[in-house]
Amino acid sequence: MDFSFTRIKGGIGAARGFLSSAVSCGIKNPDSDRLDLALIYSESPCVSAGTFTTNKVKAAPVRVSQNHLRKGAIRAIVANSGNANACTGLQGINDANEMCLSVAKGLGLKKTEVGVCSTGVIGLPMPMMRLAPKMPELIEGLAAKRGNDVARAIITSDTHEKEIAISFDMGDHRVRLGGCVKGAGMICPSMATMLCFITTDANISSDNLRKAVQEAVEESFNRITIDGDMSTNDTVLVLANGASGMPRMRRNGSDCNKFRKALSWLMLELAKAIVRDGERVTKFVTVNVKGAKTHLDAKKVAEAVCKSALVKSSWNGGDPNWGRIIHAVGYSRARIREELIDISIGGKAACLGGLQADTPMDQLRAAVAEPEFEIEINLNQGEAEYRMYSSDLSPEYVDFNRSEYAYWKQARKDGLV
Amino acid sequence: MDFSFTRIKGGIGAARGFLSSAVSCGIKNPDSDRLDLALIYSESPCVSAGTFTTNKVKAAPVRVSQNHLRKGAIRAIVANSGNANACTGLQGINDANEMCLSVAKGLGLKKTEVGVCSTGVIGLPMPMMRLAPKMPELIEGLAAKRGNDVARAIITSDTHEKEIAISFDMGDHRVRLGGCVKGAGMICPSMATMLCFITTDANISSDNLRKAVQEAVEESFNRITIDGDMSTNDTVLVLANGASGMPRMRRNGSDCNKFRKALSWLMLELAKAIVRDGERVTKFVTVNVKGAKTHLDAKKVAEAVCKSALVKSSWNGGDPNWGRIIHAVGYSRARIREELIDISIGGKAACLGGLQADTPMDQLRAAVAEPEFEIEINLNQGEAEYRMYSSDLSPEYVDFNRSEYAYWKQARKDGLV
Incomplete structure (x- = not known):
């Protein structure tokens, strides 16, 4: 990049005015206590932009989030790992809406201000009976320094959480930009191919943010592949709340160009991190x-x-x-x-x-x-x-992906299939 | 098929008037005595048709055989395993021509009446110093019952030879149709994806044979995949010499339709045999x-x-x-x-x-x-x-394909690289 920026600690928690939280619901495995439900929230109104899988089989949360994004800005994101909520029909749409609704109620937002994302196995209903009771704890847990918990809650077969944040000056103001990402399998170019959440306290219009996101995705997430399989759940969501105090950027002004470069750099680093942490990848x-x-x-x-x-x-x-x-x-x-x-x-x-x-x-x-x-x-x-x-x-990739039968067995135990 | 035919023994040796031969040159490994150079020859003039890889990187023998087929009928086919003679430049073209020329000389044919095929590693020169001295033995070995030797000589990572033959009546005459095939890796739909040789003593015009071959390939070899990788050497060659004694089939007559069905059936069986014997395939x-x-x-x-x-x-x-x-x-x-x-x-x-x-x-x-x-x-x-x-x-497929370094080491020992 031809402007200077500083790597700072954290990911989505780095930008001002964003709170995060995560809890463990046992979505994939009731006996596990790993974090699997996450929440991101902008304290003040913000603008948002996103890209979604181009797979024609779209998971319910993708359909719901696309719809909400079309209606206006998203101010909170609820995301789970362990179940993709894909190929789950009307029940899946109801479950995704229910996740948004309960976050909206808890935070005093409209349902359409909440984005929802899921990642995990395809074709099994969401175990809402384990997820719904944890919603109050999820919302109460919102805090400024919990971005890393979100990064950990969204991973599946990833070996570690992946987050990056940077800061740079815009005029007299220090701006922060941070993100986290999950990948590992079903990674194929042509549209965002995983979950990626990015927050910034930059002050940018919705239109300018959308353009910057499209440009950055094209040069980052659309350039990677692990196994050539495009997922049904890929989602990139970017929230910008202006909490840095900077004045609104001018379209195509130098600040806007600087922001676009920073966003592109960040997305490319996150995309590379997905490939490096691909399922059983050695190169x-x-x-x-x-x-x-x-x-x-x-x-x-x-x-x-x-x-x-x-x-x-x-x-x-x-x-x-x-x-x-x-x-x-x-x-x-x-x-x-x-x-x-x-x-x-x-x-x-x-x-x-x-x-x-x-x-x-x-x-x-x-x-x-x-x-x-x-x-x-x-x-x-x-x-x-x-x-x-x-x-x-690797031979280990194929071996790792031979069976998802364990998911089905748990769903049967849960009475969902 | 809605007409009756009989499975008979053998493959390309089943049709009348075709001779076959195979020898061991140690093309891949000088210490091995496996058959790796094969010859098919029609005693009488014949018509021929073929299809070739659509990969834009075409092996030298593909270019030479395409050229010969364009100039008229092919009456003999020389084929080796252990080296693909692909990405070998002018030297590769010279080597493929040399293989045709020495067969043509030995059999009293024009060089353009000989087709040539290679399969094996890409990018290393042919070890002609081991292949050329065996040409006289190859030609002298021609015999009516050696079709199986050809089927064995052309395989590489295949676990066994693959050949089928059938016979059926056309008017008062018994017609035979047989073929052999090699596959195993780099198998992907969209054009013939391997080596396949078919002989018949049916009496058919060159035009009708070409149409029948295109139709049969579209419904057989173009419908299979093992690893999605289209090879540089894929070739199907079909020779028909009329030795059954039957009169020339009429275009679109009932005999011609019957022949097309028989050819399609045979090619589909051979194509399925390739998938079943794919590298480390279990399903x-x-x-x-x-x-x-x-x-x-x-x-x-x-x-x-x-x-x-x-x-x-x-x-x-x-x-x-x-x-x-x-x-x-x-x-x-x-x-x-x-x-x-x-x-x-x-x-x-x-x-x-x-x-x-x-x-x-x-x-x-x-x-x-x-x-x-x-x-x-x-x-x-x-x-x-x-x-x-x-x-x-399978994990074993990936493991099997991790390295072709042994080929390079032999080529270095041979002074070829």
């Missing part, structure tokens, strides 16, 4: 496509490479296998000429003009042995570029 | 999409489900996870309405109208425990259908 790989005729060609190449099971398996094995990379470039449907393609791995040439380069194999293997490395694919046909962030595919 | 799954608005919508749904890493992992785990199936339907970009979708597994309703059906879970788990089962997805929006054949994804 974080940046795929940088250059020299394409068009942006779309570059994107097709990046997506084909980042999603190839064989390419991702070879990364897991520490094999600098450029043959598999170029084979994925070939079926990407982008306009390419095999004899022009250069591929480098960790800055070392692996393929030049479609043929094996003469870099010693030891150097290429050393590059792929790193936990994070970059693949550059130069099509040498134009000026367009596209960058994506991917992971390896 | 063969037929995905049958019904009630789509258009053929393309049905196809998009089938492909999304058949390629989803999460769906395939759940099949491996014996989990009748309809939630993951409907989530893939949702991101398929087909026109769907969640609340209309029915999904059955092994004939048992798993999801009705987008919601969990009340079939006992034990019955669904029993269905997925079978080594072969069918998933039916009814979109209930129209009349269009599409059927695909897929496999599970």
